[in-house]
Amino acid sequence: MEGLCKSFNIATPLETEILHSIDLTLPRGEFCAVMGPSGSGKSTLLHIVGLLDRPTQGRLAIGGQETTELDEAALTHLRAHEIGFVFQYHHLLSAFSAVENIMMPMLGDAGFASDAMLARAESLLGIMGLAHRRDSLATNLSGGEQQRIAVARALAMKPSLLLADEPTGNLDTKSADTVFSLIREVNRSQGMAVLFVTHNPALARRCDRIIEVIDGRIVQAQNFPSL
């Protein structure tokens, strides 16, 4: 992304610029932590990168494809195929089982269920260590399990970019560590880029790079080469 700006209440007396000329490149396979105080613009940055919001200025390319001029349908398609989301709250569909929740992005994309989708979902369940919870309804899972299912769902379409907005924020230390470790492991094994928003410095230090956002600007970037 280059010169990315985001303002709200444009052309009104309440106009506020949340992001100021953000330049950031996230190479494939990099695990990047985003830190900063609340209200600094971390989530806004993540939403713009995730094509859920549009920048006011600047350009954003994902996998080499310029996105700022794309229409709603093209953005939806790109989001489905290139980006995975994990939010602070899991947002699993309560009417569906664990394996069905993981299948959901693939099902929405293809229109009909298939054995290949089921196999992919079961494989992700295995990676997340939740094969035994395959048919449990989302509401019957613990917080940590729900978040692991949310991670598996985000990985279902084999995205090139995973965006995690404080995914461990609601979890206890052990669960948070498990979720983080799983994302880190998948990042290493599948080579996807990860943008991981967190307030936890211990987790951030386990990333390849930390960027700190304060008042809508990247004020510091620190590299931790992976071992």
Add this chain to the structure above:
Amino acid sequence: MKSWVPFEWIIAARFLREGRLQTLFITGGVAIGVAVIVFMSALLAGMQGNFIRRVLTAQPHIQLLPPKEVVRALRGHNYDGDEGKNVVESAELQPPLQRLKSIDQWQAVVAQIRSMDQVLVVSPAAGGSALVLRGSTSRAITLNGVEPDTYFRIVALPSKVVHGSARLNAGDIIIGMELASDLGLDSGDKLRVTTAAGASNILTISGIVDLGNKGANQRSTFVALHTAQSLLGLPGGVSNIDVTVRDVYAAEVVAREITEKTGVQADSWIAANAQFFSAIQAQMTANTAIRFFVGLSVAFGIASVLFVSVVQKSKEIGILRAMGISRGQIMRVFLLQGGLLGLLGSIAGSSIGAAALILWHRIAVGPDGLPLVPITLEVPLFAAALALALLAGLVAASAPAMRAARLDPLVAIRG
């Protein structure tokens, strides 16, 4: 998940199943609405059909009559000599006597009417008043001279026979049961019929009929057409032509067409029973209004439930949108829910309506043990109720579906 079920159907069905109680209540609401529509429609159609059947089994749908005699004012010469400006010399007019006369060129008229597509049966008839004598007792009657082959297809006299048969040969007469009772007659007895013109004939009672009306049973008699023609002084003529049409409600239009085509005044049963017909129309309007408002309440019920569902599911809609589910897919999920609620409700409502109709049919019986209102469970009625509820469900779901589709995923996820 079944591989042949589309994504939208899976989501819609699961959302409905998840909100079981909500789904159950709204389905119940739709079912009650549909049951009311089915029950009311069948009942009113049965009543209406019964009324019309009762009215039309004793009369033709259209009757052609000869033109009435009118008196024209005398017109004199112009006082001032201007042409075309006649002056009435005597404005005092006396209404003329309406003598019994034949329809001019009636055979040609009958042929013309028979060629019309909407017409089922055409029957020429000669009718007038007469007197029947039995010993020292006499009764005034209406003598109807008919061609049995065609007339019995208009008024099913054979089905109304209580004694004897509906035979109408040259010397036969069929009389109403009240007249038979008054004169102490039975089938096979002789009866003298005399008309005002002075003609007289002794006829054999071939059958006694119950026309379902005391007055009609006292006055009505039926003889062969040529017997009536000779008694009434109408040799070779007919005083009226009776017609039945395929669509009883189109009788007025057909009557107008006949008048235009033949030049003979044709009166439909609608014009002849204007008050009865307006009562039927008022009933139909009331029925339509009831159906409309019940349908409206069903639609509002479905819409309100789906609006609540959109609010409840907004975060889930948001995450579905975030993972690449399109606006169109989200919209279809909610439209399907509306359609499914309408469909489920209409199936349940049709069953309840049918059960209520069967129950009514058994309970509401007259002293003779026959149903007060003959009701038939017609497939088109249930198909219409199903289609109406389905349509109401889809229309009702369109607003919440659009709202769901327009949800900004970001706003929805943030809550």
